[in-house]
Amino acid sequence: MINWKIILTIAKTHLLSKLKQTSVAALGVTFGIGAYITLVCFMTGLNKMLDGLILNQTPHIHIYNEIEPSKKQPIALYEEVKNSFKVVHSIKPKQSQKKIHNALPIVKYLKKDKRVKGAIPQIKTQIFYIAGSIELGGNLTGIQPLEEARLFNFQNYIVKGSHEDLQKTENGILLGSGVASKMSLDVGDRVQISTIKGDIFPLKIVGIYQSGLADLDAIQSFANIKTVQRILGEAENYITDVNVKLFDIEVAYNMAQEIETQFKLKAIDIKTANAQFETGTTIRNLITYAVSITLLIVAGFGIYNILNMFIYEKMNDIAILKATGFSGKDVQYIFMSQALIIGVVGGVLGLLIGFGLTSLINNLPFETEALPTIKTFPVNFDPWFYVIGITFALISTFFAGYLPSKKAKKIDPVNIIRGQ
Numbered sequence: 001m002i003n004w005k006i007i008l009t010i011a012k013t014h015l016l017s018k019l020k021q022t023s024v025a026a027l028g029v030t031f032g033i034g035a036y037i038t039l040v041c042f043m044t045g046l047n048k049m050l051d052g053l054i055l056n057q058t059p060h061i062h063i064y065n066e067i068e069p070s071k072k073q074p075i076a077l078y079e080e081v082k083n084s085f086k087v088v089h090s091i092k093p094k095q096s097q098k099k100i101h102n103a104l105p106i107v108k109y110l111k112k113d114k115r116v117k118g119a120i121p122q123i124k125t126q127i128f129y130i131a132g133s134i135e136l137g138g139n140l141t142g143i144q145p146l147e148e149a150r151l152f153n154f155q156n157y158i159v160k161g162s163h164e165d166l167q168k169t170e171n172g173i174l175l176g177s178g179v180a181s182k183m184s185l186d187v188g189d190r191v192q193i194s195t196i197k198g199d200i201f202p203l204k205i206v207g208i209y210q211s212g213l214a215d216l217d218a219i220q221s222f223a224n225i226k227t228v229q230r231i232l233g234e235a236e237n238y239i240t241d242v243n244v245k246l247f248d249i250e251v252a253y254n255m256a257q258e259i260e261t262q263f264k265l266k267a268i269d270i271k272t273a274n275a276q277f278e279t280g281t282t283i284r285n286l287i288t289y290a291v292s293i294t295l296l297i298v299a300g301f302g303i304y305n306i307l308n309m310f311i312y313e314k315m316n317d318i319a320i321l322k323a324t325g326f327s328g329k330d331v332q333y334i335f336m337s338q339a340l341i342i343g344v345v346g347g348v349l350g351l352l353i354g355f356g357l358t359s360l361i362n363n364l365p366f367e368t369e370a371l372p373t374i375k376t377f378p379v380n381f382d383p384w385f386y387v388i389g390i391t392f393a394l395i396s397t398f399f400a401g402y403l404p405s406k407k408a409k410k411i412d413p414v415n416i417i418r419g420q
Contacts, residue, residue, distance in 0.1 A: 007330060007333050007334050007337055008337055010321070010334050011334050011335075011337040011338045011341060012341075014317065014334070014338055015338055015341060015342070018313070021309075021313070022342065025342045025346070026342050026345050026346040026349070027346065028299065028302045028346065029299070029342060029343055029345075029346025029347055029349075029350060029393050029396075029397060030346045030347075030349040030350040030353060031299075031350065031353075032295070032296065032298070032299025032300075032302065032350065032393075033299070033346070033347055033350025033351060033353075033354065033389045033390070033392070033393050034349075034350040034351075034353035034354040034357065035295055035299075035354075036292055036295050036296055036299070036350075036354070036385075036389055036392075037350065037351060037353075037354025037355065037357075037358065037385055037386065037389050038354050038357040038358055038361075039288075039291065039292055039295065040288065040289075040292045040385050041354070041358040041379050041380050041381060041382070041385055042358065042361055042377070042378075042379055042380075043284075043288040043291075043292075044285075044288060044380040044382065044385075045362075045377075045378035045379040045380035046377075046378055047281065047284050047285060047288065048378065048380055049374065049378040050281075050284075051281055055270070055274075056152060056153045056156070057152060057153075057157070057211060058270055058273065058274060059152070059243035059244055059245060059270065060244055060245055060246040060249055060252045060269065060270045061243075061244040061246070061252055061255060061256050061259065061267055061268070061269055061270070062241065062242075062243055062244075062267070062268045062273065063100065063106070063241065063242040063243075063244065063259060063263075063265050063266070063267045064098075064100065064240060064241045064242075064265065064266055065098055065099070065100055065240070065265060065266065066265075066266035098124075098240045099234075099238055099239065099240060100239050100240065100241070100242065100265060103121055103237065103239030103242060104121070104237055104239065106242060106263060107119045107120070107121055107239075107242055110242070110244060115246055115247060115248065115251055115255060116244060116245070116246060116247075117151065117245045117246060117247050118147065118150065118151040118244070118245045119242060119243070119244045119245075120143070120144050120147045120148065120151065120242070120243055121144070121225065121239040121241070121242055122141055122142060122143055122225070122239070122240065122241040122242070122243060123141065123142035123225055123228045123229065123232070123238065123239060123240050123241070124139060124140075124141050124142075124240050124241055125139070125140050125141075125142075125195070125196075125228065125231075125232060125240075126138075126139060126140075126196055127139070127140045127193045127194060127195055127196070127221075128193065128194040129179055129183060129191055129192075129193055129221075130191070130192040130193065130194055130200065131183040131184075131185060131191055131192070134182070134183050135194075136179060136182060136183065136219075137219065138176070138179060138218075138219035138220065138221060139219050139220055139221070140173075140193065140221050140222070140223060140228060140231075141220070141221070141222050141223075141228075142222075142223055142224065142225040142226075142227065142228030142229065143222050143223075143224070143225060144224075144225060145163040145164070145166045145167040145222075145224070146163065146164075146167055148163065149163045151243075151245040152243075152245065157209055157210060157211050157212075158174065158207050158208070158209055158210075159177065159208050159209070159210045160186070160187050160207055160208040161174065161187050161205075161206050161207025161208060162207060163207075165206040165207055166206050166207060166222065166223070166224065167224070169204060169206045169224075170224070170226075170227065171201075171202070171203050171204055171227060172203065172204050172205075172206035172223065172224070172227070173191065173193070173203040173204065173205055173206065173221055173222070173223045173227075174205075174206060174207045174208070174209045174221060174222040174223070175191065175205050175207070175208055175209065175221045176208075176209050176210070176216070176217040176218060176219060176220040176221050177208050177209065177210040177217045178214060178217040178218030178219070179217070179218060179219065179220075179221060180205070180208050182218070185205055186205065186208075187205055187206065187207060187208065188204070188205065189204075189205050190202050190203065190204055190205070191203055191205060193231070195231060195232065199231070199233075201231050203223065203227075209221070209222060225239075249270060249271075252269035252270050252271065253269045253271060253272065255267075255269070256268060256269040256272075296392050296396075299396070300392070300396035300399075300400070304396070304399070304400040304403070308400070308403075308404045318331055321334070331405070332402075332405040332406060333405075334405075335401055335404065335405035336398070336401045336402055336405050338401065339397045339398065339400055339401020339402070339405075340394065340397055340398060340401065342397055343393045343394045343396070343397025343398065344393075344394065346393060346397070347389065347390045347393030347394065347397075348390070350389060350393065351386050351389055351390060354386075354389065355386075358379045358381065359379075361377050361379055362376055362377060362378075362379040362381075363376055364376055364377050366378075
């Protein structure tokens, strides 16, 4: 029967008697795990920030009326050429309206679906901004500010004013930062907008919107849905777009197909709309995890080399232990215990160093006009990274101790003593 108390006592004595080698071995684990935690937390945090810039503002499913050519051309109705090969040049789009027919009942229907977290209507229209002699083309989007904030973190992109101010102000407008800069406008000022029909309406600026995408901020602005309906001279049921947020983004594609079939509308899921961005995210994550795994493997080999030399230097101790009656298995357990103790101590210290460095990075100021909502460097404090780190420390030190101790188990003490 194995007496673990004696084995652990001997292992502890060996470790303390060679404190320098023990410290070097533990530090090898510590810096390997600490570097892994720091790298993976920072890189995944950076990737999540970049993903959030697009994904937080993008609906999981976007429903609208697509302008497209008629699938059946008039020539197809002409019986005399029914069986002929027909070629039609310069096909024009069919006459269609931007308005979604029965939009409000569709929104109500979608909200009842268990897969849907929220569905909100929008109105998108082209306008001109007029301030004095300056006239700029742009887009005005009619929204429900409170729902946009709840589902799409809309409030995070307002650098002046708030979405509540837009909700409360009947003739208010949330102006893109690029538009405001070009026209020297600020919160509290008034801007005139002109529709494509030539109607002019004065609106009060209640906030400045900055998405971080310069091209978008140079044209975009937001107002209440009712305000935009009044500007366009349309009824309360006039809706051009419906944005859907799901509980599970993975069902977006299938649900978009269902919506297209059921309502005869165009429905684009988030992955289709951002296919190139999705590819970039996958590649960034692949690079992050590849570098992290490589770092762990290199650390593992370093740990093995240190412990291998550590056991080699203990050959005399192995001979004495075997000469005093310890079996080969007992010797193996002693050195494996030493390796695991080094793994636990080094791994825990590595986690603490990694946490300290990532906390320091997370508090470093990082301010840029392109990313108004980001104030410090992004860090992802995922507990799984710490679980992976300590698990790897234990596994690597286990094998680093197991392989050399397996050789120590077979050593003949007589040969070692005779060699001395």
